[in-house]
Amino acid sequence: MENGNRNDTGNSTKQDQPQAGETPLLEQSFEERQASGLLHKSVSRRELLKMAGIGGAGLLLGAAGLGAVFKGNVFGEAAPATRASSRPNSSGIVDFYGTHQAGIATPSPNFILFAAFDVTSGSLDSVRSLFQAWTAAAAAMTRGEPVGEESGNDHLPPTDTGEAVGLSPSRTTITFGVGPSFFDNRFGLAGKRPAALVDFPAFGGDELRPEWCGGDIAVQVCSDDMQVAFHAIRNLSRIGRGKVVLRWTQEGFQRTSAADPEGATPRNLLGFKDGTANPDTASETEMSEVVWAQAGDGANWMNGGTYMAVRRVRMRIEVWDRSTLADQEQTFGRHRASGAPLGSRNEFDAVDLDAKDANGKPLIPLNSHVRLARGDGSARILRRSYSYSSGMDNKTGQLDAGLLFICFNRDSRKQFIPMQQKLGQSDLLNEYIVHNGSAHFACFPGVRQGGYVGETLF
Amino acid sequence: MKKGWAVLLLAASLTAAGCSSNNDDGGNAGNGGASASSQASASASTVDWAPIIDSYRQFSVEQADTFIAETDKFVAAVKSGDIDTAKQLYAPTRMYYERIEPIAEALGDLDPDIDARENDVEDKDWRGFHRIEKFLWVDNTTAGAEDYADRLLEDAKSLRALMETVEIEPALLVTGAVELLNEVSSSKVTGEEERYSHTDLYDFAANVEGARKIYDLLQPELAKKDAALDTSIGTSFTNLEDALADYKSGDGYVSYTDLKEEDTKKLSQLIDALAEPLSQMGVILGA
Numbered sequence: 001m002e003n004g005n006r007n008d009t010g011n012s013t014k015q016d017q018p019q020a021g022e023t024p025l026l027e028q029s030f031e032e033r034q035a036s037g038l039l040h041k042s043v044s045r046r047e048l049l050k051m052a053g054i055g056g057a058g059l060l061l062g063a064a065g066l067g068a069v070f071k072g073n074v075f076g077e078a079a080p081a082t083r084a085s086s087r088p089n090s091s092g093i094v095d096f097y098g099t100h101q102a103g104i105a106t107p108s109p110n111f112i113l114f115a116a117f118d119v120t121s122g123s124l125d126s127v128r129s130l131f132q133a134w135t136a137a138a139a140a141m142t143r144g145e146p147v148g149e150e151s152g153n154d155h156l157p158p159t160d161t162g163e164a165v166g167l168s169p170s171r172t173t174i175t176f177g178v179g180p181s182f183f184d185n186r187f188g189l190a191g192k193r194p195a196a197l198v199d200f201p202a203f204g205g206d207e208l209r210p211e212w213c214g215g216d217i218a219v220q221v222c223s224d225d226m227q228v229a230f231h232a233i234r235n236l237s238r239i240g241r242g243k244v245v246l247r248w249t250q251e252g253f254q255r256t257s258a259a260d261p262e263g264a265t266p267r268n269l270l271g272f273k274d275g276t277a278n279p280d281t282a283s284e285t286e287m288s289e290v291v292w293a294q295a296g297d298g299a300n301w302m303n304g305g306t307y308m309a310v311r312r313v314r315m316r317i318e319v320w321d322r323s324t325l326a327d328q329e330q331t332f333g334r335h336r337a338s339g340a341p342l343g344s345r346n347e348f349d350a351v352d353l354d355a356k357d358a359n360g361k362p363l364i365p366l367n368s369h370v371r372l373a374r375g376d377g378s379a380r381i382l383r384r385s386y387s388y389s390s391g392m393d394n395k396t397g398q399l400d401a402g403l404l405f406i407c408f409n410r411d412s413r414k415q416f417i418p419m420q421q422k423l424g425q426s427d428l429l430n431e432y433i434v435h436n437g438s439a440h441f442a443c444f445p446g447v448r449q450g451g452y453v454g455e456t457l458f
Numbered sequence: 459m460k461k462g463w464a465v466l467l468l469a470a471s472l473t474a475a476g477c478s479s480n481n482d483d484g485g486n487a488g489n490g491g492a493s494a495s496s497q498a499s500a501s502a503s504t505v506d507w508a509p510i511i512d513s514y515r516q517f518s519v520e521q522a523d524t525f526i527a528e529t530d531k532f533v534a535a536v537k538s539g540d541i542d543t544a545k546q547l548y549a550p551t552r553m554y555y556e557r558i559e560p561i562a563e564a565l566g567d568l569d570p571d572i573d574a575r576e577n578d579v580e581d582k583d584w585r586g587f588h589r590i591e592k593f594l595w596v597d598n599t600t601a602g603a604e605d606y607a608d609r610l611l612e613d614a615k616s617l618r619a620l621m622e623t624v625e626i627e628p629a630l631l632v633t634g635a636v637e638l639l640n641e642v643s644s645s646k647v648t649g650e651e652e653r654y655s656h657t658d659l660y661d662f663a664a665n666v667e668g669a670r671k672i673y674d675l676l677q678p679e680l681a682k683k684d685a686a687l688d689t690s691i692g693t694s695f696t697n698l699e700d701a702l703a704d705y706k707s708g709d710g711y712v713s714y715t716d717l718k719e720e721d722t723k724k725l726s727q728l729i730d731a732l733a734e735p736l737s738q739m740g741v742i743l744g745a
């Protein structure tokens with residue numbers, strides 16, 4: 001949500017429309033389809049599944065029949081056509097492979113499902129093979145494909161759980177990282193723990209709850225569709241069963257691209273534009289300076305990777321709602337309506353920390369969030385947070401809602417930690433928020449086709 | 459779940475008879491569409507099922523016979539008003555049933571008659587173990603439970619008689635192991651099975667033993683077909699059995715109320731870790 005990808009427009013998926021001049025598949029009888037040899041020619045997955053999904057054809061084909069058709073390469077032929085049109089905004093596919101993992105500097109889709117896992121099996125081999133299997137499944141799912149081929153054996157559970165069948169790729173990204181606990185003595189990797197991957201110190205105002213903290217492995221799924229995101233986490237945890245267990249999860253959202261086709265800076269649940277002063281994700285120089293770990297930074301296996309801080313920050317919604325507009329704006333140091341720095345007109349006007357009012361008082365209060373977070377401007381982070389709403393707090397009857405704060409930086413010891421230390425002690429915002437969850441992860445560098453996530457470490 | 463089993467039995471026998479509708483559809487789907495069912499029976503025939511099925515039948519008959527003998531003692535205690543003995547015998551007796559639950563569930567209404575919990579069936583139809591459990595632990599008496607005790611013994615005997623008629627299909631064995639663990643994960647690990655006596659861990663252990671029996675019988679075939687899968691199942695069984703052993707107390711198990719949230723979570727995760735690879739055992743039936 002705090003991501004500054006302002007020109008990130010919605011995706012419109014057109015790939016599934018029948019070609020002009022063709023009778024739509026659904027209107028052909030089964031015999032016609034057979035006669036036209038349809039089952040042997042290239043059919044997109046969606047066409048095929050739509051066909052199978054409607055009662056009649058579904059029954060005729062049968063589950064076994066459908067599995068067999070997939071196996072019989074119909075889908076295999078269709079795949080390249082999908083890939084050919086993989087411009088992010090038309091196909092909704094964000095490339096899983098690349099120099100860096102997707103889901104960090106790529107535009108923020110509408111939803112997030114974050115999951116932290118703990119490893120239960122003790123061997124590095126088993127972890128390695130898990131990451132190999134996860135890589136293949138994740139790459140397929142971000143293309144909108146099922147996690148694997150169906151076996152065609154109806155004595156087995158289906159390979160893919162099926163709820164994303166027929167859904168578009170939805171700009172899904174799946175991003176992996178490992179936490180400090182991953183480098184204990186279980187896998188013989190203690191010596192490879194990056195110095196930057198510290199356990200966070202206690203911060204002022206923390207009220208951390210164990211059920212939202214830590215984790216050996218982080219999996220961040222972002223998608224324009226919550227069902228697609230759920231499908232991804234569900235299938236990854238299924239593949240991991242017996243090797244990893246879920247430790248905690250958190251869902252999040254921001255305004256959808258349907259509600260805001262312009263893609264303006266999203267507002268957080270306190271009503272303020274959030275993400276205005278983010279570094280420019282399109283600038284490779286800026287990203288290398290702020291986000292991507294570089295050769296010489298410490299652990300070589302992290303070159304091109306990044307460190308991720310996750311904080312589940314509950315908002316005291318009810319308290320905030322009875323604070324005055326003036327208080328709210330002083331808290332952040334920005335105007336609520338425009339997002340402009342106090343005393344300025346427009347959202348992207350420069351933040352002038354020296355500006356004073358008629359009485360000589362700073363326009364942007366000394367303990368305002370923006371001033372403290374900005375500091376002297378030398379330490380920056382890439383924020384990529386989402387709002388969350390997790391129902392009600394049964395103890396108080398109040399809303400459990402807030403910000404799933406996520407940021408990426410090159411070295412948390414120099415960027416996120418000092419920043420949060422300052423904020424935790426003095427931020428005016430602390431009256432309205434409380435940090436309930438916390439985790440720190442080293443997100444692997446990107447992976448090339450044929451490779452697997454975590455290769456440089458394992 | 460009971461329904462699931464009935465359907466499964468039916469499906470399995472249809473497959474054997476070679477008239478599954480899937481077979482026809484598979485043909486229609488063209489060359490790539492050789493039906494899963496026919497593949498399944500083709501390669502299933504390479505496994506010599508007869509001795510496996512025989513051993514399992516023998517195992518379930520033994521369990522059922524002991525179940526009757528033990529139920530007899532339990533019923534006698536209830537009818538003579540010996541509430542302490544009745545309470546002691548309750549959970550161990552049930553274990554003989556829980557080990558072979560898939561078979562019982564395939565046999566019509568017997569499972570609800572023996573094992574329904576309060577509100578699973580209409581009150582007028584509610585009988586069996588859990589009705590008596592409520593007398594013993596909630597009302598703290600045997601008075602009024604005598605008729606239910608008699609019925610329970612009759613139902614146990616009908617179960618044994620009906621077992622003679624059931625044909626055990628390979629598919630029933632393969633899915634039966636998973637179903638036993640599903641039982642554990644949906645009611646025993648949550649403490650919903652034994653609401654009044656809190657003896658859930660006895661059922662838990664018995665379900666796992668029942669699944670283990672099936673796995674042991676299929677293991678040699680599985681090892682031939684998919685050694686990695688076999689290893690993964692073997693390890694997961696050991697992990698679960700080791701964890702369960704921590705909750706042993708005397709000849710039995712601690713009360714469910716002694717478990718903390720982290721205990722049930724750990725057990726539940728170990729069940730899932732085992733049931734997932736176990737659900738792939740169908741590879742010995744199919745392609």
Ligand code: HEM
Pocket residue numbers: 002268270272273274275276277278311313315332334351369370373374381402403405416419420423433
């Ligand atoms: C519920 C918690 C939070 C809320 C509601 C919040 C909200 C905001 C808002 C409204 C802005 C101004 C607009 C913008 O530049 O994006 C902002 C800026 C910023 N926030 Fe937060 N924030 C939260 C937590 C944090 C945390 C935990 C950190 C880091 C430790 C952080 C770091 C920053 C930074 C670096 C800026 C930009 C400052 C600048 O250079 O102008 N925020 N935040």
